[in-house]
Amino acid sequence: MSEVLEKNPTEEPVETSPLAVEVNNLTKVFSxxxxxxxxxxxxxxxFEVKAGEVYGLIGPNGSGKSxxxxxxxxxxxxxxGEAKVFGLDSGDIRARNxxxxxxxxxYFYKHLSGAETxxxxxxxxGMKRKDLKERTAxxxxxxxxxxxxxxxxxxxxxxxxxxxxxxxxxxxxxxxVILDEPTAxxxxxxxxxxxxxxxxxRDDGITIFLCSHLLEQVQEVCDRVxxxxxxxxxxxxxxxxxxAIENQTAMTLENASPELLEKINExxxxxxxxxxxxxxxxxxxxxxxxxxxxxxxxxxGKS
Amino acid sequence: MSFFRQNRKLLLVLLGLVAFGVLRAPWENRLREQxxxxxxxxxxxxxxxxxxxxxxxxxxxxxxxxxxxATYLSLDAFGDFGEKxxxxxxxxxxxxCNLEPRDETHWVSVVWHIGINATAHVQYYSEEMPKYxxxxxxxxxxxxxxxxxxxxxxxxxxxxPIRLQLAEVYRxxxxxxxxxxxxxxxxxxxEGTPGYITRFYGYFLxxxxxxxxxxxxxxxxxxxxxxxxxxxxLFVKIKELEEKLNVPFPRRIKTDEPERPxxxxxxxxxxxxxxxxx
Amino acid sequence: MSQPSASLNRKAPLLSLRTVWTIARGTLTQxxxxxxxxxxxxxxxxxxxxxxxNIPETPAKELSMIKKVxxxxxxxxxxxxxxxxxxxxxxxxxxxxxLYTILSxxxxxxxxxxxxxxxxxxxxxxxxxxxxxxxxxxISFRESVYIAEELAAMEKDGRYSNKEIRDQIALxxxxxxxxxxxxxxxxxxxxxxxxxxxxxxLSTFASSSLFTIIISILIFLIGxxxxxxxxxxxxxxxxxxxxxxxxxxxxxxxxxxxxxxxSEGIVLGEVVPYALVxxxxxxxxxxIIVFLLLSLLVFADKEx
Ligand SMILES: Nc1ncnc2c1ncn2[C@@H]1O[C@H](COP(=O)(O)OP(=O)(O)OP(=O)(O)O)[C@@H](O)[C@H]1O
Ligand SMILES: [Mg+2]
Numbered sequence: 006m007s008e009v010l011e012k013n014p015t016e017e018p019v020e021t022s023p024l025a026v027e028v029n030n031l032t033k034v035f036s037x038x039x040x041x042x043x044x045x046x047x048x049x050x051x052f053e054v055k056a057g058e059v060y061g062l063i064g065p066n067g068s069g070k071s072x073x074x075x076x077x078x079x080x081x082x083x084x085x086g087e088a089k090v091f092g093l094d095s096g097d098i099r100a101r102n103x104x105x106x107x108x109x110x111x112y113f114y115k116h117l118s119g120a121e122t123x124x125x126x127x128x129x130x131g132m133k134r135k136d137l138k139e140r141t142a143x144x145x146x147x148x149x150x151x152x153x154x155x156x157x158x159x160x161x162x163x164x165x166x167x168x169x170x171x172x173x174x175x176x177x178x179x180x181x182v183i184l185d186e187p188t189a190x191x192x193x194x195x196x197x198x199x200x201x202x203x204x205x206x207r208d209d210g211i212t213i214f215l216c217s218h219l220l221e222q223v224q225e226v227c228d229r230v231x232x233x234x235x236x237x238x239x240x241x242x243x244x245x246x247x248x249a250i251e252n253q254t255a256m257t258l259e260n261a262s263p264e265l266l267e268k269i270n271e272x273x274x275x276x277x278x279x280x281x282x283x284x285x286x287x288x289x290x291x292x293x294x295x296x297x298x299x300x301x302x303x304x305x306g307k308s
Numbered sequence: 309m310s311f312f313r314q315n316r317k318l319l320l321v322l323l324g325l326v327a328f329g330v331l332r333a334p335w336e337n338r339l340r341e342q343x344x345x346x347x348x349x350x351x352x353x354x355x356x357x358x359x360x361x362x363x364x365x366x367x368x369x370x371x372x373x374x375x376x377x378a379t380y381l382s383l384d385a386f387g388d389f390g391e392k393x394x395x396x397x398x399x400x401x402x403x404x405c406n407l408e409p410r411d412e413t414h415w416v417s418v419v420w421h422i423g424i425n426a427t428a429h430v431q432y433y434s435e436e437m438p439k440y441x442x443x444x445x446x447x448x449x450x451x452x453x454x455x456x457x458x459x460x461x462x463x464x465x466x467x468x469p470i471r472l473q474l475a476e477v478y479r480x481x482x483x484x485x486x487x488x489x490x491x492x493x494x495x496x497x498x499e500g501t502p503g504y505i506t507r508f509y510g511y512f513l514x515x516x517x518x519x520x521x522x523x524x525x526x527x528x529x530x531x532x533x534x535x536x537x538x539x540x541x542l543f544v545k546i547k548e549l550e551e552k553l554n555v556p557f558p559r560r561i562k563t564d565e566p567e568r569p570x571x572x573x574x575x576x577x578x579x580x581x582x583x584x585x586x
Numbered sequence: 587m588s589q590p591s592a593s594l595n596r597k598a599p600l601l602s603l604r605t606v607w608t609i610a611r612g613t614l615t616q617x618x619x620x621x622x623x624x625x626x627x628x629x630x631x632x633x634x635x636x637x638x639x640n641i642p643e644t645p646a647k648e649l650s651m652i653k654k655v656x657x658x659x660x661x662x663x664x665x666x667x668x669x670x671x672x673x674x675x676x677x678x679x680x681x682x683x684x685l686y687t688i689l690s691x692x693x694x695x696x697x698x699x700x701x702x703x704x705x706x707x708x709x710x711x712x713x714x715x716x717x718x719x720x721x722x723x724x725i726s727f728r729e730s731v732y733i734a735e736e737l738a739a740m741e742k743d744g745r746y747s748n749k750e751i752r753d754q755i756a757l758x759x760x761x762x763x764x765x766x767x768x769x770x771x772x773x774x775x776x777x778x779x780x781x782x783x784x785x786x787x788l789s790t791f792a793s794s795s796l797f798t799i800i801i802s803i804l805i806f807l808i809g810x811x812x813x814x815x816x817x818x819x820x821x822x823x824x825x826x827x828x829x830x831x832x833x834x835x836x837x838x839x840x841x842x843x844x845x846x847x848x849s850e851g852i853v854l855g856e857v858v859p860y861a862l863v864x865x866x867x868x869x870x871x872x873x874i875i876v877f878l879l880l881s882l883l884v885f886a887d888k889e890x
Contacts, residue, residue, distance in 0.1 A: 078690045081889045098692050106690035112682040114612070116619035128608040129691040173687060183690075317887075321880050328876045329838030332869070336842050339865055340813075346859050348851030349844075352814040355821045370811030372665075372843070375658040375850060379651050411654075411854055413647045500757065503749055 025181045025212035026054035026077055030086035033072050033236075046072040048236035049086070054214045056091075056180075059207050061227035062216040065299055069236040070216040071109055071185055077214070078106055078183060090181060102130070105174030109185040111166055115159035119150050119169050122158060123176055130177035137176075144172040149198065163190040171199065175206075182206065184215040188222050200226050220295060232298060239298050347410055350374065357406030360399065369407060378407040382414065385421075394426040398452065405460065412467040415460030419470065423453025423477035446481075453477050468500040485515035489523075506530070507542065514545045524549040531561060605697045606704060609688075613705020617671055622709070629663055629717050632656075637724040645732035649761040650854070652728060656721040657767070657853045661774040664714055665806060665843075668778035672706045672785040673798035680793065695885050699878060703786055710778045718771045722763055729762035760855055769858045770849035776870040777846035781806050783877040784841060790884040809843035812836055841873060 033047040047069040054060040062070050075081040077088045079095040090100040113122050120141055127137040145151045148168035153161065161169065167190060174182055187203070188196035203213055203226045217223050223230055224244060231241040240247055258265075273281050343349035358366060361377075368377040381404045388397035401418035408414055430437070430445045437445075457474035464470060475491040478484045492509035495501045510530060513523035527546050531538065543561070550560045617623070636655050679685040688698060733755055740746045740754060785802040792798045816833040823829040848866065852858055 075686075075889075080686060080689055082887055098694060101690060101692040104690065106687065108683055108686040108690075110683075111687065113684055113687065114616060116616055117612075121615075125608065125612055126687065126691055129605055129688065129693050131602070131604065131692065170687070177691075317884065321883055324876070324880050324883070325839055328872075332842075332872065333837065335869070336845055339862070339869065340842075340845055342859075342862055343845070343848050343851070346851070346862060347854075347856045348848040348858070348862070350850060352817055355818045358814075358818045370815050371807050372810040372847060373658060373662065374847075375654040375853070376662075379655050379658075382651070408854075410851070410856070411650070413644075413650060417647070500753070502753065503747070 023056055024053050024089070025056045025058075025091060026052075026060075026214055027089040027092075028052050028073065028077065028086070029088075031073065031076060031083050031088055032085035033069070033076060033081065034084040046236055047076070050233070050236065050238055051086075052231050052238060052241060054181075054212060056212050057207070057210055058228040059203060059213040059215070059226050061223040061230040062214070062233055063218060063220060063223050063230055063295065064216075064233035065218055065295075068233045070218075070233060072236075073233070074106075074183055074185055074214070074216060078104065102177065103180040105177070105179035105182045107167075107170045107174040107182070107184045107187060109189060111170035111173075113158050113166070113169065113173070116157060118155050118157050119145060119161070119165075119172075120154040122169055123172055126173045127176045132177060140176060140178070144175055147175075147202070148172045164192060164195045167191050167199070168195075171202070179211070181212045181214065184213065186217055186219075187215055188217065188219060196222065232295065234298055350408065350410065353403075353406040357403045360403055365403075374407050378404045378411070378414070381407075382417070389421060389425070392426075392429055394422065394429070394449070397421055397426075398456075401456075405456075405463075409460075409463040412460065412464045412470055415456065415464070415467070415470045416473050419453050419457045419460070419473040419477065422449050422456060423473065423481060427453075427477075427481050450477060450481050466498055468495050468498045468502075471495045471498075472502070472505075479512065485512040486517075486519065489513040489516055489519070507539065511541060511545050514549055520549055520552050524553055524555070601694070601700075602697060605693055606701045609693075609698055609701025610704035610708060613675060613702055614708050616675070617705070617709045620674070622667070622671055623713070625663065625667060626713060626716055629659065630720055632659055633717075633720050633724050637728055645736060646757050646761045649725065649729060649732065649758065653721075653725055653761065653767075654853055656724070657770055657774075657849060660714065660717045660721060660771070661777065661847075661849060663717065664710055664774045664778040665781050666803075667713060668706060668710050668782040669785050669802040669806065670799055671709060672702070672782045673789055673795045673802060675702050675706070676786065676789040677792055677795045677798055681795075695888075696878075696882050699786060699790075699881055699885060703783060703874070703878070706782045707779055710782065711775060714771050714775055714778075718768070722767070725763045729758060732758050732762075764855070766852055766858050769863060770852040772863070773846060773849035773852065773866070776866055777843060779870055780841055780846065780873045781843065783874045783881075787877045787881040787884075790881045790888065805840055806843055808836060809840045810847075811844075812840065813842065813844045845869070 029051050031047055031050045032045070034043050034045050036043045050069070050073060052060075052062075062073065064070055072081065073088075076083050077090060077095050079097075079100065082096070088095040090097075090104055093100040114125070117125060123141040123144060124137055127140060132140065142151075145154050148171055150165060150168055150172070153165060158166065158169065167187070171184070171187065174184070184203075188199050191199060200222060203215070207213060207226075207228075213226075215223070215227075227244055229241070229243050230247065232239045232247075270281065273279050340349060344351050353369070358369070361369065365377050365381065368374075368380075381400050385397050385400040385404070388394075388400065398418065398421075401414065401421070405414050405418065426449045427446050430442050430449065434442055434445075454474065454477060457470055457477070460470040461467060461474070471491050471494055475488050475495075478487040478491060489509055489512040492505050492512060495505050496509060507530065510523055510527040513519050513526060516523070524546070527542060527549065531542060531546060546561055549555075633656055636652055636659070679688070685698075689695065736754055736758060737751065740751050746754075781802065784805060785798060788801055788805075789795075789798045792801070812833075816837075820829055820833065846866070848862075
């Protein structure tokens with residue numbers, strides 16, 4: 006960044022925050038219907054995304070992930086609380102110079118080709134022609150769409166749209182990228198590639214704020230995750246801490262015969278203090294915790 | 309909360325709309341007046357015309373397709389002409405002329421249809437009708453045509469073609485030289501008046517009882533304006549007037565007519581623009 | 587850790603014309619690629635049909651009819667096209683959530699609205715120019731055919747003096763193609779511009795294109811008929827209080843589109859007072875500014 010700084014030495018510097026995203030007591034209420042019914046989509050939510058990290062927000066459908074992201078992007082206003090991007094209020098247009106966004110199920114102008122789409126968004130970011138041309142080629146290669154650069158988006162598959170959306174989010178070399186379900190609708194190979202891309206971006210020093218309900222993906226790329234349910238933050242922290250459950254042991258067997266399983270069960274029953282919590286095919290621990298939180302909530306329990 | 313905010317915004321928008329509406333109203337009224345005065349905008353058609361319109365024509369007219377409706381109706385009226393439905397034709401033209409009062413061609417057409425065609429039709433081609441009825445209808449069409457022409461002139465005070473058509477009714481149908489001359493006189497100096505009207509005015513004035521002196525003075529002025537005006541009819545008319553007014557011989561014009569090839573008189577069934585009356 | 591302070595400090599002008607232009611260009615491309623211009627083909631067909639009107643009338647009258655019908659159709663196409671194309675744009679961006687990606691770039695909402703408006707105006711301008719050229723070509727052609735015919739007919743038997751022939755030709759030319767007709771096209775453009783900005787205003791409220799199109803057309807028709815219909819209606823209802831008040835309310839809330847129909851007079855061959863046309867420009871600008879501001883008021887904190 007230093008060389009860019011030197012180009013604009015006269016500009017009055019903005020007080021930069023080490024936090025890429027800062028959400029404080031955010032509440033978002035939607036009024037639905039004419040009679041003033043409302044839905045609390047996000048309820049007193051607070052979290053931070055540090056510059057340079059990959060932060061994942063996970064939660065089931067309708068838990069308020071997209072809503073939080075839209076508030077951070079200034080597409081929606083908070084009913085209460087605030088959201089900041091690099092210390093700037095999320096409504097500040099300057100925040101968007103350094104933010105890239107990939108919405109869920111992105112949809113672009115069908116009549117534009119892949120390259121034209123990137124150019125359109127680049128121009129909106131005020132990029133110069135030559136720079137934009139180079140950047141477009143670079144990004145198309147990065148997301149593996151060089152071959153489809155001249156095709157109209159109307160003919161793109163869902164996965165291709167997701168990739169062009171990702172490229173679009175990166176066009177102006179943002180410092181923060183917000184990805185709403187980046188791998189939704191993408192096949193396993195494609196989703197693997199996207200995850201690799203996210204890791205590469207992180208290595209380049211770009212902050213990533215993503216959300217998903219596909220846990221194994223979050224698990225793999227995120228430095229920290231927040232688990233959100235019904236608009237409230239349920240758990241938050243570094244991934245390793247969240248998924249470690251000390252008093253439980255998981256065993257994964259291969260080619261176990263029913264007789265062997267029977268024997269093991271007998272042994273467990275014989276032990277006084279041990280209880281078989283669960284048996285079945287293995288699941289990620291994160292998913293288990295996720296279901297625990299959600300399940301408890303649905304049983305009427307409190308977190 | 310947000311519902312209230314939404315409403316407040318709506319209120320603000322409404323307020324803005326009203327404020328703008330109130331501010332622009334006087335300006336727009338003034339503009340409309342000027343545009344109408346400059347004849348760029350048509351004044352609203354009278355309610356009788358609107359009432360007489362069919363539902364679809366009314367919608368079209370109100371929806372800004374005024375010219376299109378007028379054109380459609382005039383094409384439609386042409387069908388009535390073919391069918392000799394004079395009253396229906398006249399009704400349609402009343403609407404057309406109300407929609408586009410500034411288009412003199414509509415007035416010219418309707419005066420021609422009613423004053424020339426309809427009258428000719430009752431005069432010559434309606435033998436099944438009793439003579440008395442035919443004469444009455446003839447008179448009726450003539451006076452309707454005159455009324456239409458006068459309305460048209462009121463809307464287009466500088467129109468020569470409407471007057472020309474009106475004069476035709478007086479001249480050919482009513483054989484009324486006084487009124488013919490009066491209309492021709494109004495035409496003098498108007499843009500689009502054919503050159504022969506200058507002479508025709510004098511010729512018909514000459515035939516108007518009581519106007520002989522005026523006519524003589526006028527025709528003599530024409531005569532003295534040069535050879536170019538020395539047409540056979542002018543000689544004939546001046547000679548007639550000399551007789552009627554007993555002009556002393558020394559002051560009479562010389563009888564030798566100029567040696568000019570007789571230009572055939574334009575047949576009376578040819579209208580300006582070359583339409584031949586069937 | 588690198589800090590993005592430089593980019594953050596980039597100046598953010600209140601209105602970036604470059605951004606407006608980018609969006610306008612995008613809109614233009616969109617409308618072209620949506621094949622909206624195909625309607626011009628329909629118009630071309632219509633003009634040819636009108637040009638072949640065979641009315642048993644005088645050439646002057648026939649020309650004037652052709653002119654009225656083709657310019658009337660042009661006016662109709664212009665405003666209809668302005669409504670439909672505008673209404674297809676913003677609600678569609680909303681439905682497709684394309685707006686998310688645009689507004690998450692450094693784009694102000696006013697820039698977005700202005701860009702859309704300019705895009706539509708450029709397209710309407712191009713269409714009107716093309717339609718004008720089509721009509722101009724067709725009318726000039728008919729005019730020359732008529733003049734040739736009339737000349738031949740009048741000169742044949744030598745019954746008419748040169749002046750009479752000249753008068754007749756002048757009469758035909760008067761109803762033919764004249765440069766002032768360009769102003770009639772501008773009048774249609776102004777009308778289309780006002781209805782476009784009203785449609786933008788509506789589409790900031792509405793959630794679907796169809797709704798926007800229907801309401802816009804309704805508003806246009808009411809705004810157009812209001813002046814004409816109100817006296818008729820008042821007369822019909824014997825000047826009832828209710829109708830009187832309603833007429834007033836409509837006058838205040840709905841733009842007076844009929845005022846923009848001054849192309850009618852121009853097509854009929856009236857003299858064009860340029861000062862008045864200038865005032866109409868000002869009025870149009872007023873409508874555009876006010877309705878854009880109102881749209882912005884709705885759109886500024888609109889959530890999708
Ligand atoms: N524009 C809106 N109007 C009304 N309610 C809304 C609106 N947007 C979201 N909601 C509600 O807010 C809640 C949170 O929605 P949100 O889209 O943020 O969920 P999500 O976590 O992104 O879910 P998913 O995983 O399905 O994308 C939901 O109950 C939703 O119905
Ligand atoms: Mg979502």
